[in-house]
Amino acid sequence: MVKLKLTLKYCIALYCISMLYASLHELVHHFAGYLVCGAWGVKSFNSFATACEGENISYLATYAGPVFTFIMMYVGMAMLRANKSNFHSHLGFAMIFAQMPVQRMLGPIMGFNDELYATGKLFGYTTVNTWIVIILVWAICVPPLIQAYKAIQNKQRLLWFLLYALLLPYILFGPMFFLLEYLMLEKGVLDQAIIGIGLLFIINEVVTILLYLKTKKYLDPER
Numbered sequence: 001m002v003k004l005k006l007t008l009k010y011c012i013a014l015y016c017i018s019m020l021y022a023s024l025h026e027l028v029h030h031f032a033g034y035l036v037c038g039a040w041g042v043k044s045f046n047s048f049a050t051a052c053e054g055e056n057i058s059y060l061a062t063y064a065g066p067v068f069t070f071i072m073m074y075v076g077m078a079m080l081r082a083n084k085s086n087f088h089s090h091l092g093f094a095m096i097f098a099q100m101p102v103q104r105m106l107g108p109i110m111g112f113n114d115e116l117y118a119t120g121k122l123f124g125y126t127t128v129n130t131w132i133v134i135i136l137v138w139a140i141c142v143p144p145l146i147q148a149y150k151a152i153q154n155k156q157r158l159l160w161f162l163l164y165a166l167l168l169p170y171i172l173f174g175p176m177f178f179l180l181e182y183l184m185l186e187k188g189v190l191d192q193a194i195i196g197i198g199l200l201f202i203i204n205e206v207v208t209i210l211l212y213l214k215t216k217k218y219l220d221p222e223r
Contacts, residue, residue, distance in 0.1 A: 001083065002093045003153045004160055009218040011172060014094055016212040017219070018173040021072060021098040023205050025065045029114075030197065032064035040196035045181035045204075062118035069099045070140050077144040080151050087220040089151065094219050096148045097164045101141040108134045180204055 023045075030043040033050035036057045041050040050058040072095055079092025107113025108130060116133050123129050149161045180200060183189040190200035217223050 001153050002080075002086075002089050002151050003221075005221040007218075007221055009215065009223070010221045012211075013215040013218040014098075014169065015172040015176075016208055016215050017094050018098045018100075018169040019177065019204075019208045020212050021069070021095070022100070022173060022177060023201070023208060025069050025099075026201075027197075027205070028068040029061050029065040033058065033061035036060045042193065043197045043201065044185055045177055045198075045201055056122060059118040059122055062114045062121075066104065066114050066137075069104065073099045073101060073141065073144040077147045080147050086222065087217065090219045090221070091216065093148055093151060096144045097169050100169065101145055102165050103170075105138055105141050108137055113137075 026043060026045065026048060029048045030041060033041045033048065033052075037050045037052035037055075039051035041048060041053070041061075048061075050061050052058045076092040076095030076099075079088055079095065082092075083089050104113060104115075108116040115137055116130065119129050119133050145165065148164070149157065152160050154160045184191045184198045184200040190198065190203065192199045194202060
């Protein structure tokens, strides 16, 4: 169970975990691309291309990012259910929303997201395939969201849930994430590639990990 309270330290910690998992999602794409193609592709903050782009096997790397994200949602759900400590529960709660589950759920409906893209390339962009993707993604995402909703102890539980599901993680990390993407791709800031990854991405990842390790204790807002 979690009693939510927004403080500056808590928001910094939530920013760090959201940025961390958004970046890890992208790195899973990149490293999976290396495994399936046998060579490094290229990676920015919000896009990637494998070395064997367009071959059927390359779409395994496209699926790999969402698979990682779904697994992390269920890790968060398991931590909530275990309820070992206040911090443990808050960490699990934050992990669920750091995966941006609503984005994953709405993406196929709006005609985008990794799951729909890879499925369309492999099996065709048909109405049936689109609905299969939508149903599967919703079936995967809904249980952790239900667990997160039930865990909220605050009054006006629904409003708190909607704040996390639709707004808070996005406004905390989104502007910085896309600013860094713009600076690296459009302005060439630290765009030198190391194993296909822009240097600015690598620097941000190291800084994010260090900040996360320093601030994650504040995911328990009583700290």
